[in-house]
Amino acid sequence: MMLVEKEVNPHFDDFIFNWQHKFQFLVGGYGSSKSYHAAVKIITKLCEERRTCLVVREVFETHRESTFSLLEEILEEMGLGDIVKCGTAPMLIKFPNGSRIIFKGMDKPRKLKSINNISLIWLEECSEIKYAGFKELLGRLRHPTLTLHMILSTNPVDEGNWTYSHFFIKNKGQEDEVIFLDDERLYKDRTVVVGDTYYHHSTADDNLFLPESYVQELENTKVYDLDLYRVAREGRFGVSGTKVLPKFENKSHEDVMKEIELIKNPLYRNGMDFGFEESYNALLRMAVDDVNKVLYIYWEYYTRKKDDPEIVDDLKEFKESTERIKGDSAEPKTIAYMRKMGINITGAYKPKGSRLQNTKKMKRFTRIVCSDHCPNTIRECKNLTYKKDRNGHTIYDEFNIDPHTFSAMWYGLDDYDVTDIKDKAQRIRPKRDRATRELAEGG
Numbered sequence: 001m002m003l004v005e006k007e008v009n010p011h012f013d014d015f016i017f018n019w020q021h022k023f024q025f026l027v028g029g030y031g032s033s034k035s036y037h038a039a040v041k042i043i044t045k046l047c048e049e050r051r052t053c054l055v056v057r058e059v060f061e062t063h064r065e066s067t068f069s070l071l072e073e074i075l076e077e078m079g080l081g082d083i084v085k086c087g088t089a090p091m092l093i094k095f096p097n098g099s100r101i102i103f104k105g106m107d108k109p110r111k112l113k114s115i116n117n118i119s120l121i122w123l124e125e126c127s128e129i130k131y132a133g134f135k136e137l138l139g140r141l142r143h144p145t146l147t148l149h150m151i152l153s154t155n156p157v158d159e160g161n162w163t164y165s166h167f168f169i170k171n172k173g174q175e176d177e178v179i180f181l182d183d184e185r186l187y188k189d190r191t192v193v194v195g196d197t198y199y200h201h202s203t204a205d206d207n208l209f210l211p212e213s214y215v216q217e218l219e220n221t222k223v224y225d226l227d228l229y230r231v232a233r234e235g236r237f238g239v240s241g242t243k244v245l246p247k248f249e250n251k252s253h254e255d256v257m258k259e260i261e262l263i264k265n266p267l268y269r270n271g272m273d274f275g276f277e278e279s280y281n282a283l284l285r286m287a288v289d290d291v292n293k294v295l296y297i298y299w300e301y302y303t304r305k306k307d308d309p310e311i312v313d314d315l316k317e318f319k320e321s322t323e324r325i326k327g328d329s330a331e332p333k334t335i336a337y338m339r340k341m342g343i344n345i346t347g348a349y350k351p352k353g354s355r356l357q358n359t360k361k362m363k364r365f366t367r368i369v370c371s372d373h374c375p376n377t378i379r380e381c382k383n384l385t386y387k388k389d390r391n392g393h394t395i396y397d398e399f400n401i402d403p404h405t406f407s408a409m410w411y412g413l414d415d416y417d418v419t420d421i422k423d424k425a426q427r428i429r430p431k432r433d434r435a436t437r438e439l440a441e442g443g
Contacts, residue, residue, distance in 0.1 A: 011206040012037040014191065016044060019149060021198040025167050026153040027186075028202035029235035030218060031210050038122055038153050039071050043078065045120065046099035051146060053101045053120040056137060058128040060105025063091060067124050068103060106133040112140060119143040126152040131162035156230075156237040159383070160400060164237050167197065172379060183237055203235045241385035242394060244359065244406075248368045250378045256298050256371040263289045270318075271412020272327040272345070273404045274334055280304045281311060282404035283325065284377065286412055293418055294367045300374040300405065308334055312341045319343055326411045348414035356397040358410035364418035377405040 008016060015024070016037060026034040042053055055067050071093060072086045085094045093101040104112055106129055118140050123129055141148050154163060159172060170178040181194050192199045204215050222229040230236050251259075260266060267288040275281050285299035301314065318325065319342040327335050329347030338345045362368070370377050380403040387398040399406075 008037060008040060009033055009206055009208055011190070011202060012040075012200075015198070015200050016041045018198060019045070019147065021193065021196050022148055022150065023167075023197040024149065024151045024200070025163075025197060026151070026200045026202070027156050027163075027235060027237075028200075028206075029204055030155065030232040031204040031207055031214055032202035032235060033207040033209070034153050034200070034202050035067075035070060035124060036074070038124070038151050039067070039074050041151070042101070042120065042122060043071065043074060043080075046095055046101065047080075047097070049146070050095075050098040051119050052099070052117055053122065054115060054118045054137075054140070055101060055103050055122045055124065056106065056129065057124050058106050058130075058133070060103070060108055063103045063105070064088075067122070068093075071101065106130065112136065115140055117143050119146040120149050120151075122151045122153070124153055125155075127154040127157045127161050127163045131166070134162065134166075155232070156235060158241075158385075158400070159237050161237075167199070168237070187234075187236060201235060203233065238383070241388070241400065244384040244386060244399060245362065245368055245381055247363075247365060248370065248381050248384075250370045250372055250382065253298065253371040253373045256296055256369055259294075259369065260287045260296050260298065263287065264291065266290075267416065268323075269412040269416065270323055270325040271348070271408040271410065271414075272325050273407040273411065274328050274331045275304050275404060276306075278304075279402060280376075280404045281306065282376070282408040283315070284374070284405060284408045284412060285323075286409065288413075288416060292367075293365050294369060295362075295365045295409070295413075297368070297370040297374055297377055297405075297409070299371070300377050302376040302405070308337045309341075312338055312343065315343060326414045328407065328411055348411035353397075354410070358413075359397060361413070361418050362406070362409060374405075380405045 012033065015026070018024075026038060028034045042055075045051065046053060055063065055071075057063055057067065068086075068088075068091050072081075075081050075084050075086070075093075083096050086092075087094070091103040102115070104115070119142075121137055121141055123134070123137070126134070137150070141150055152163070152167075156164075158164075159169075164183070165171070166180075168179075168181050168183045170180070180197075181192060181199060186192050186199050186201045190201050204210055204218055218229075218233040221232055227238075227241065230238050267290055269286045269288065270283065271286070272283040273281070281301070281303050283301040284297050287296040287298065288294070289296070303311075303314070306314070315338075322344050325343065325345040326348040327338075327345050329335070329350045332347065335345055335347050368381070370381070372378070380401060384403050384406060385400045387395045387400060389395055
């Protein structure tokens with residue numbers, strides 16, 4: 001056993017010496033020192049006991065300038081540089097008591113198969129590792145006598161990442177939602193234990209060795225990038241990227257119905273997207289305030305793995321009300337069957353490029369208000385973001401999820417046009433003189 005000393009941030013004191021739990025999940029903002037203290041924890045343990053620690057990142061080569069160099073630096077600070085050997089070919093750290101730290105990447109999974117007797121694994125930037133890779137590593141964590149531990153450290157990304165669904169809330173907002181730990185509780189309490197998992201939250205404020213100038217840089221992100229501020233400064237999960245529907249809001253069902261009642265001549269529409277195994281059937285009842293360009297969603301039907309007769313049985317009320325539904329025209333057989341069974345449904349117009357045009361149309365509403373009786377619509381649309389290509393450019397007709405309720409909105413509003421000021425200017429521009437035309441164009 002080697003005795004070492006190291007000054008650490010007080011917020012990490014308990015974490016470093018707490019080995020009572022199998023999983024230790026560290027999440028926090030930029031510069032919070034979570035990776036640094038994970039490295040200190042591992043070195044301290046390997047000095048006390050003879051163990052083999054596996055350090056994993058998604059891409060092997062990223063170790064060289066991150067985990068390997070960090071561990072090497074801390075060993076020097078602890079005065080262990082002369083007795084703990086750090087080799088680069090291959091990357092390997094050897095302790096005098098026989099402990100070892102080995103480095104692997106999930107981009108080279110074959111090299112994991114030969115690893116044995118691993119009692120400690122550190123997943124750095126675990127949100128970058130695929131869920132299948134995480135489960136593979138669980139199988140590699142085994143030792144005949146020593147206790148088993150896995151440390152996971154990451155900046156929070158979005159709630160669609162497996163780290164959120166595995167450690168916090170699975171299927172958030174759905175009927176089969178499972179809460180392991182509400183992340184809001186972690187932000188409040190800072191450290192929480194649930195079962196065999198120790199949770200730790202940190203921000204730059206917890207790093208007493210961080211320059212004030214760096215903290216100020218993080219604070220400045222609030223001005224130009226709120227998503228980055230949430231992740232980097234606050235260390236919180238949430239939605240990342242550009243929101244498709246920034247004007248989307250949810251209210252109590254009672255409040256939504258009161259607002260609809262105040263509309264003069266509301267337009268009622270129903271739209272349906274079809275699914276079966278993986279995708280969902282989504283049917284929405286909507287009301288449009290045409291004067292103020294406000295869309296209300298006040299009822300939803302959301303299910304999967306049901307055949308056409310089961311769906312028709314679920315929608316008996318539409319037979320009686322004879323309400324018209326506009327459905328996805330890519331499913332003509334389903335539409336024909338539902339019509340045969342007495343449901344007033346027709347296919348929506350769906351030309352090439354309609355995804356982009358429908359998305360633009362939805363963005364023209366001044367408000368999109370959703371009842372809290374429609375949890376799946378809220379879940380899919382409130383945090384819906386655009387996809388980006390490999391160069392980081394936004395793809396305006398692709399999204400971070402497959403939003404079935406958003407598609408249902410498109411179909412239901414197939415015959416409704418949301419005209420905005422720009423549209424009106426373009427339509428009447430040819431009849432104006434040059435000066436008026438320039439004013440309409442912003443000239």
